[in-house]
Amino acid sequence: MEWEVVIGLEIHAQLATKSKIFSGASTAYGAPANTQACVVDLGMPGVLPVLNHEAVQMAIKFGLATGSEVAPRSIFARKNYFYPDLPKGYQISQMELPIVGEGVLEIRLEDGTVKKIGITRAHLEEDAGKSLHGESPGMTGIDLNRAGTPLLEIVSEPDMRSAKEAIAYMKKIHSIVTYIDICDGNMQEGSFRCDANVSVRPKGQEEYGTRAEIKNLNSFRFVEKAINLEVERQIDVIEGGGAVVQETRLYDSDKHETRAMRSKEEANDYRYFPDPDLLPVEIDNETIEAVRANLPELPDAKLQRFISEYELSDYDADVLTSSRPMADYYEIVVKASGGEAKLSANWVMGDFSGTLNKESTDIKECPVSAEMLGGMIKRIADNTISGKIAKQVFEAMWQGEGDADAVIESKGLKQVTDSGAIEKLVDEIITNNPGQVEQYRSGKDKVFGFFVGQVMKASQGKANPAQVNQILKDKLKP
Template sequence: MSWQAVIGLEIHAQLATRSKLFSGASAAYGAEPNTQAAAIDVGLPGTLPVVNDEAVRLAVTLGLAIGARIAPVSVFARKNYFYPDLPKGYQISQYERPVVADGMLAVRLDDDRVIEVRIERAHLEEDAGKSLHDAFSTQTGIDLNRAGVPLLEIVSAPVLHSPAEAVAYLRTMHRLVRWLGICDGNMQEGSFRCDANVSVRRSPQAPLGTRAEIKNVNSFRFVEKAIAYEIERQIRVLESGEAVVQETRLYDAAQDRTRSMRSKESADDYRYFPDPDLPPLAIPPELVASVRASLPELPEARRRRYVEALGLPAQDADQLCADRDTSDYFEAVLAALPGEAKLCANWVLGELAAALNTLGLPIARSPLAPADLALLLRRLREGVISGKQAKDVFAAMIAGEGDADAVIAARGLVQISDEGALLAAIDQVIAAHPAQAAQVRAGQDKVLGFLVGQVMKATGGKANPQRLNALLRTRLDGSGADLPSAS
């Protein structure tokens, strides 16, 4: 008997605003408890919510990036329930008329297959505070700093069929929200969270099974493991002839299992209704147009361009497009060095990535600006320095010794590539070693190395090895009359 898993994800992305969704309190992470909870966030009587325009703009940004419909008018509703970290006794969310509906995200799987994941909706809502259950022995402590922080809840259709697909979708959405700059994507701090709705059925034609909602999965690895566990659990339950219960389950990472959440047992009745404090939110076409105009090139489009137009290997394109900062860095280097995509990619993904890794710095805080790297690569291309020298110069630049030209000059690394200078040295060496020159002319190639070494010695090691090799061969093969004179 083969089972099909059906998975839908609800992603909560914290929007990168300065202030909260409905109050002017700071939305920054990590402050002392309750120091960023204003009277509005605490739900004091007589206070009123006013919506943050940047949160709206960021929601529209995601909507346009996934080709969704932006509702010209959307409605804030109240979701009513009691919980100590929900100060007003209701959460302001969007229910019947979300700001974003019907989008699509293309997700590339590990085997290079691409699935189209339909996004049913994305809506604005405020976050709740934090309950600290373990702070005290008989009481729960409540910190409301997070209460009112803007979230975009992104709801996929139940179209994912394996833990791997679910995680690939999650990673792709994670990359997209960071790419767009609408969410910092920090999963440890809870800026990007995910609930998974999981059910199984006997075949793809069978009606959907009863689903369980898994909460509290805060890393890609745990999402994969939690879903895998839950699929197995449901199959086990069904094969033993029992029924899956519709419930909320919590993933316990330590034990790698999901368990039923007791506090959510009672059937909820959220009594959604339009928030009377907040009239409908109209999103004018001008706002949509201005967001559309400022939308960056999206990661999949960029990846395709890297392969098709720049001729980069797929693996390089994938790595460069893993995040916006890396890709933008590459773009900036390439802009200064047109036509050298592969060279730029090699250095961004190779030397630079390794150096940053050692330094523990993200590329956005690289000590080398793209222009710095581009200058180094230009000198390499010009033959001013050799590939090996370039690595030394790069290391010196990372160590803060100045830009490429400064390091090259300080270390006296400038290669002699100039034909006249090289030919003069070559002619002197040939004149000084006529026997070896004759041997080379007679076809004894291994003697060429001796002559190269002599020229290197004569130039203090600065001769451009490629140019030197070519010139020396020509000199020995031909009459020399074809070459410009050394004068």
């Protein structure tokens, strides 16, 4: 039988606020355990939450950036359950009235087609702390530094039909939240993670199959692997005559499997009710318009602009706008190069990205600034160096040997454009290779490349290729 996969994602984006969503404690990552947890985060008797309005602004930004509805009135609710890293015995979240309502997002698939994915809602909530196992034998430690960190949970419609589509959607959301600066997007630190709801149904069937929820996936690769594994598992279960059970599952990347955590029957009754410690969040049009006015250019708009302003291909524009740091970097390169848009695109997408990947370096921390790369491209464009020599210059810049001009100077890589000097080299080559001269003059045009190579070699690559061509042609004339 042919199966259709149905996927919906719940993405948790940690909002990049300085302090927590309901307390003044810092949200900075990596501090010693329990040093960033104040009495409110510890759930001490008598403490009360106070909403961080920066988190609200960020949620509004997300709503506007995805064309979703921003609720004029939303309500915080308590989700009640016991867990040692949940200090109050309840998580403050939003249930019935979330801050962001329905929206639609377009994703670009590998074959270039565009697909619409529905956003059901996005709501604000606080993160829990962490349980630390194995630090002291027989005991579990609790670190509440993360408790109270603001999260935006973005829930999609079950509109995705493959792991690839799920990844494309997740990358799109990732790109948007980082573009609008509400999340640092760091998946290793857990700032951006997701739960995937996966089900299968016979192709053509309208009704959804029973779904399983895979929890806490914190890399694009894991999402893809986990979904594909889960799809295989569900199909095996059904084809083996069984039925998929509604349950929560965990993806184990070491064992390469998903396994059951708890079934629907074991699921908690969270006893949601409006949190009486917090007032409803009222958002007026004025606030929304003020946020809209400060919204940066979004990925889709930037892509269109790159195509028209820099005359890039759809593909190049798509790659360059996939992340805001990349797009920003490219634009500075173009500017510093004196407007060499195509050459800049080739370099940013080619050697530059390749080196970033090879060295596993973040664009913000890489040793070659956009100004430096642009400066080098300018030297290609004005014939100071050739494209081939540029690779050497780039490598030297990466090694911290200074900007392009300094490297060209110190290594003596300046292109030779003195026609007298080039003529001298050409004369030498012609004199030393009488056989090849004979061949060329008798009509074997292909030999011309040999002469160009010889001249370039003799100049250590520095001779201007166009000049070499011209002078050779003149001198080799019978």
